[in-house]
Amino acid sequence: MTRDSQPELLETPRQAAHRRIINLLGPMIGLVLVVFAGGIAEQRMEGSLNYWSPQNQCLILTQTVTVAIGAIGMTLVIISAGIDLSAGSVIALAAVASAWTVRELAPAGLAGLGGFEAVWVPVVAVIAGVAIGCLAGGANGFLITRLKLAPFIITLGMMTFARGAAKGIANMQRIDAPLNWISEFTAANLVLFRTNFHRVYDLPLLGEVHIGWVGPVAISPAVVAAVALAIGAAVLLGRMRFGRHVFAIGSNEATARLCGIRVERTKWLIYALAGMTFGLAGVTDFGRLSVGDPTTAMGKELDIIAAVVIGGGSLSGGAGSVFGSLIGALLMAHLRNLCVHLGLPNYVQEMVVGAVIVVAVTVDRLRQRRRD
Amino acid sequence: MSVPTDSPTAGHESERAATREAPLALRMIGISKTFGSTRALVEVDLDVRPGEVHALVGENGAGKSTLMKVLSGALQPDAGRMILQGRPYAPRGPLDARDARVAMIYQELSLAPDLSVEENVLLGAEPTALGFVRRRHMRSQVEEALRLLHHPDIRPGARVGDLSIGAQQLVEVARALAAKARVVVMDEPTSSLGQADTEVLFEVIRRLRDSGVSIIYISHFLEEVRAVADRFSVLRDGRAVGTGEVASTPTSEIIRLMVGRELAEMYHRTPHEIGPVVLDLSALTGRKMPQNADLALCRGEILGIAGLIGSGRTELVRAVFGLDEVVSGQVRVDGLSTTGWKPPRMLKRGVGYLSEDRKTEGLAENLTVVDNLTLSRLEPYVSFGFLSRRRAREAAREWIRRLGIRTRGPDQPITGLSGGNQQKVALARLLHQEADVLLLDEPTRGIDVGSKVDLYALIGELAAQSKAILWISSYLPELLGVCDSLAVMHRGLLSEKRPVSDWTPEAIMRVATGGDASSPEPAAPEPAAEAAGHTPQRNASESPDPHPDEEAGE
Structure with a gap:
C-alpha cells in the first residue's frame, strides 16, 4: 500500500481542537460583545453605566435561572434532533402545581407551623413541580415514539394541553401560596461582596460617566443550583453511555438503530428528563413570583430554544453543549436587561429578541453548510 | 481466535486449503420472501466457506439486498433456515x-x-461502568481494531464527519472488527469510493479473509469481483442461478447468468422515421456526473440509456433539463444553445422531463388527475386571470381517452390510480405541455406488465409523430425491444450511441459493469473499449468540435 493511497483526514488534530474552541468561544464572544456595546450605548444615551455594574450583572444571573434550567433539558432534546415546544407551558404547569401543593398543605401559612413543616412542605412542592414536568415530558416522549409523529406536533399539542391543565389546577386564577423558602432560594440574597462607587468618572473612550455602583452584590442560591445541574448534565452528555447515545440518535438515527441502541427508550428518557428540567424551572418561576400563575412563561420555550441554538446546538441534531446553552440563556437575559437600561419600551425588547432568534437559527444553518 | 492476525504470507495457501475441509461458515437454505405480490426471494441457497470472499452478484432488484437483510435480521424470511458456524441461526434484529x-x-x-x-x-x-463510558478501555479496543486494519493513522478521537469518505468506510470495517465478526457482509462498499480508497479497502478485505473471516461481497462491478472474490453466487429474479470459483469462470459466463432473460413478444414496434438532430449534447459535464457526455438525439428516434443505478443516467437528464448544474459542455435544442437554462424555459422550448421518482417528484400526490395533467401548462384554460376548471377538465378527458388511462374521471385523486395509470398521467402531462423532446427516466419502474406494454406502444406512436425520446431504463429487454439506438453509462461516462442491433445484453452489461474490456465479444467490441477508456482522451479529441454531427442517427 503506497503512502498516497492513505485516506486523509480533512482536519489535523490541531485544527479540530481549534474549531472546537471556536465553537465554544463563539457564543462567549457574542456575549462579551453585547455587554461591551450595551455599556457604551448606555453611556451615550443615558450618561450612566449601571448596566455594567456588578450589582446588575448578578441580577441578570438571578433572572436567567428559569430559562437556564430549561435550556439544560432542551439541550438534550435538540441534540437528539428533536424539539420541545411545550417548555413554557410545562413551566407554568409546574409553577401552579407547586404553589397549589404549598397552599393545600399549609393553608394557614407556614409561619404558624413548626420548623419541620416549614422545611418539608416546600420540598414536597418542589417534588410535585418536578414530577409533573416529568409526567408531561414522559407523555411527550411516549407519544413521539409510539405514534411515530414529529416532536414538533406532539409538543405543540402538549403546549396547549399543559397550559389548559395549569389553568384548571389554578381554577382560572393565580394561586397565592404562603411565603416559603422557595422564594428565599430564588431571591438574590446570597451576598458575594459590596461595592461603593458613587461619583462622576472621566473614563478613557467613554468620557464622562455617572457611576452609582453602591450596595451588596448578590445572586440567588438558585444560580448555584443551576450551575451544579449544568455540570451534572454535561457529565451525563459527555461521559455517560446515555449521553453519547443522545448524540448518536441526533447524528444519525438509522445508524443508532442498526447499532442496537434502543432508540425509542432513549428518546422517551430524553423528553422525560427535559420535562423534569422544565418542572424545576417552573418551581423557580413560582419562587421568584411567589404565586402560581397559569399564564406565566408564555413563549418562554422560544427563549429556551434560542438559548440552546445560540450556544451551538444544531436544530438538525448531533451538536450542542450544556455550557454553550447557558451562555446562550445569559445572552438572551442580557438583551432584555439592556433594553430596560436603555429605556427602550417593551415592544422593542420583543422585536430585538425575535430578531436574535432568527439570527441564531441562520447562524446554525451557516454552520451546518460549512460542515458539509 | 476471531481477531485477525498478521500472519506472514507464507503458509496462507495451506491454511486456506485446510479451511476448505472445515464446516461451512454460513449456510442459507431455501430462503423465500414475498412482499405483497412480488416474490423477492424464491428458495435461495447460499453456502459461504470460512475464510473466503464470496461475491454475491446480480442485476438491480435481483434480491441481493433482501437476502442480506434476512441474514442481518432486518427481515424475517417466509421460509427457509440458516446455519451459522454449524449452529441454527434465526436473528430477530441487529x-x-x-x-x-x-x-x-x-x-x-x-x-x-x-x-x-x-x-x-x-x-x-x-x-x-455504572453508565459511564470507560474511555480508556474504549480507546484501546478501537486502537487495536485500527491497528488490525493497518490504519493506525486514523485517530480514534477524530470526528467522523471530518474524515474522507474512504476513511469513513474503514471506520465501518473497524466496527465489524471490534465486534469480532466471523461473517462480514459488504453491500457495494466501493460505490462511494475513489480508486485509491478502493485499493485500500481490497487490501483490508484480503487481510480479513486470510485471518479466517468470511466476507460476502455484494457488487455489480465484475472487475471488482474478479479482483477480490474467491467464489461467486448469482441471483436473478430472486433465485440463485449459479455459483462457482471466480478464477475458473469467464466473466462472460457470469454476465450470462446475471442477464439470462429472453426477449418476450411484448415489444410492438410502430414504424417511425428518424429525422434531423433535435437534442445535441457535447462534452456535457455536471458537478460529479456526467463526465464529457456527447450525444445526439434525432426527431422520431427512441434512444435508450442503459446502465446501473448510480451510474449517472439521472444526473445526465437532470443536467440537460436544467435541474442540475452544468459545469462545462453544451446542450443544444434545435441548434440553439440551452446550456444552463432553467426548467421553465426548457419546457417552453419543448423539452419535457419525466422523473424516475414518481411519488415525490413526478406527481403531486394529493391533487387530482386533471390538476396533475395540466399543472405545467395552464395557459389555455385561463382567461382574464381566472382558471376555467371546466375547460381543463374537458381537455383532461381527451387525454384520458387518448392514452387509455383507467380512472373514474378527471377529478379522481391521483393516488387512486394504479402505478401504471399514474405514469400515463405523468406522460400525458409532458404531451399536454407540447413537449417534442421527452426525457423519460425509468418510466416503467414499478408498474404492471400490461401498463408496460401500453407504454411501449405509446412511445412507439410518439416516435411516429416525430417526437424525440430519450429513455433511461435498467431493464435491458425493454430497451433492446423498443429502442432504435442505445448508449450505456458507467460511473458517469456515457458510451457512444450505436444502433440497437449492434448490442447484446451481455455487451451492455459488460460496459455497464466496467467488465473485462480486453476480451471483446464479436457483437460489440467498441462500446466495451469505450467504457474502459478514460475521459482525458475523449476530452482531447472531441470537445473542440463545436457541432459534431448534423446527420447522426441514420
Whole structure:
C-alpha cells in the first residue's frame, strides 16, 4: 500500500481542537460583545453605566435561572434532533402545581407551623413541580415514539394541553401560596461582596460617566443550583453511555438503530428528563413570583430554544453543549436587561429578541453548510 | 481466535486449503420472501466457506439486498433456515446478528458523523461502568481494531464527519472488527469510493479473509469481483442461478447468468422515421456526473440509456433539463444553445422531463388527475386571470381517452390510480405541455406488465409523430425491444450511441459493469473499449468540435 493511497483526514488534530474552541468561544464572544456595546450605548444615551455594574450583572444571573434550567433539558432534546415546544407551558404547569401543593398543605401559612413543616412542605412542592414536568415530558416522549409523529406536533399539542391543565389546577386564577423558602432560594440574597462607587468618572473612550455602583452584590442560591445541574448534565452528555447515545440518535438515527441502541427508550428518557428540567424551572418561576400563575412563561420555550441554538446546538441534531446553552440563556437575559437600561419600551425588547432568534437559527444553518 | 492476525504470507495457501475441509461458515437454505405480490426471494441457497470472499452478484432488484437483510435480521424470511458456524441461526434484529458475530457494512455509510471514530466503532456496545463510558478501555479496543486494519493513522478521537469518505468506510470495517465478526457482509462498499480508497479497502478485505473471516461481497462491478472474490453466487429474479470459483469462470459466463432473460413478444414496434438532430449534447459535464457526455438525439428516434443505478443516467437528464448544474459542455435544442437554462424555459422550448421518482417528484400526490395533467401548462384554460376548471377538465378527458388511462374521471385523486395509470398521467402531462423532446427516466419502474406494454406502444406512436425520446431504463429487454439506438453509462461516462442491433445484453452489461474490456465479444467490441477508456482522451479529441454531427442517427 503506497503512502498516497492513505485516506486523509480533512482536519489535523490541531485544527479540530481549534474549531472546537471556536465553537465554544463563539457564543462567549457574542456575549462579551453585547455587554461591551450595551455599556457604551448606555453611556451615550443615558450618561450612566449601571448596566455594567456588578450589582446588575448578578441580577441578570438571578433572572436567567428559569430559562437556564430549561435550556439544560432542551439541550438534550435538540441534540437528539428533536424539539420541545411545550417548555413554557410545562413551566407554568409546574409553577401552579407547586404553589397549589404549598397552599393545600399549609393553608394557614407556614409561619404558624413548626420548623419541620416549614422545611418539608416546600420540598414536597418542589417534588410535585418536578414530577409533573416529568409526567408531561414522559407523555411527550411516549407519544413521539409510539405514534411515530414529529416532536414538533406532539409538543405543540402538549403546549396547549399543559397550559389548559395549569389553568384548571389554578381554577382560572393565580394561586397565592404562603411565603416559603422557595422564594428565599430564588431571591438574590446570597451576598458575594459590596461595592461603593458613587461619583462622576472621566473614563478613557467613554468620557464622562455617572457611576452609582453602591450596595451588596448578590445572586440567588438558585444560580448555584443551576450551575451544579449544568455540570451534572454535561457529565451525563459527555461521559455517560446515555449521553453519547443522545448524540448518536441526533447524528444519525438509522445508524443508532442498526447499532442496537434502543432508540425509542432513549428518546422517551430524553423528553422525560427535559420535562423534569422544565418542572424545576417552573418551581423557580413560582419562587421568584411567589404565586402560581397559569399564564406565566408564555413563549418562554422560544427563549429556551434560542438559548440552546445560540450556544451551538444544531436544530438538525448531533451538536450542542450544556455550557454553550447557558451562555446562550445569559445572552438572551442580557438583551432584555439592556433594553430596560436603555429605556427602550417593551415592544422593542420583543422585536430585538425575535430578531436574535432568527439570527441564531441562520447562524446554525451557516454552520451546518460549512460542515458539509 | 476471531481477531485477525498478521500472519506472514507464507503458509496462507495451506491454511486456506485446510479451511476448505472445515464446516461451512454460513449456510442459507431455501430462503423465500414475498412482499405483497412480488416474490423477492424464491428458495435461495447460499453456502459461504470460512475464510473466503464470496461475491454475491446480480442485476438491480435481483434480491441481493433482501437476502442480506434476512441474514442481518432486518427481515424475517417466509421460509427457509440458516446455519451459522454449524449452529441454527434465526436473528430477530441487529442485536442478534451482532451477538452471532455477523456484521453488515452498508452501501450508504451508517455512521454518526457528529461522533468520534471510537464512539462510532463501539456504538451500542460501549464499555461502561455504572453508565459511564470507560474511555480508556474504549480507546484501546478501537486502537487495536485500527491497528488490525493497518490504519493506525486514523485517530480514534477524530470526528467522523471530518474524515474522507474512504476513511469513513474503514471506520465501518473497524466496527465489524471490534465486534469480532466471523461473517462480514459488504453491500457495494466501493460505490462511494475513489480508486485509491478502493485499493485500500481490497487490501483490508484480503487481510480479513486470510485471518479466517468470511466476507460476502455484494457488487455489480465484475472487475471488482474478479479482483477480490474467491467464489461467486448469482441471483436473478430472486433465485440463485449459479455459483462457482471466480478464477475458473469467464466473466462472460457470469454476465450470462446475471442477464439470462429472453426477449418476450411484448415489444410492438410502430414504424417511425428518424429525422434531423433535435437534442445535441457535447462534452456535457455536471458537478460529479456526467463526465464529457456527447450525444445526439434525432426527431422520431427512441434512444435508450442503459446502465446501473448510480451510474449517472439521472444526473445526465437532470443536467440537460436544467435541474442540475452544468459545469462545462453544451446542450443544444434545435441548434440553439440551452446550456444552463432553467426548467421553465426548457419546457417552453419543448423539452419535457419525466422523473424516475414518481411519488415525490413526478406527481403531486394529493391533487387530482386533471390538476396533475395540466399543472405545467395552464395557459389555455385561463382567461382574464381566472382558471376555467371546466375547460381543463374537458381537455383532461381527451387525454384520458387518448392514452387509455383507467380512472373514474378527471377529478379522481391521483393516488387512486394504479402505478401504471399514474405514469400515463405523468406522460400525458409532458404531451399536454407540447413537449417534442421527452426525457423519460425509468418510466416503467414499478408498474404492471400490461401498463408496460401500453407504454411501449405509446412511445412507439410518439416516435411516429416525430417526437424525440430519450429513455433511461435498467431493464435491458425493454430497451433492446423498443429502442432504435442505445448508449450505456458507467460511473458517469456515457458510451457512444450505436444502433440497437449492434448490442447484446451481455455487451451492455459488460460496459455497464466496467467488465473485462480486453476480451471483446464479436457483437460489440467498441462500446466495451469505450467504457474502459478514460475521459482525458475523449476530452482531447472531441470537445473542440463545436457541432459534431448534423446527420447522426441514420
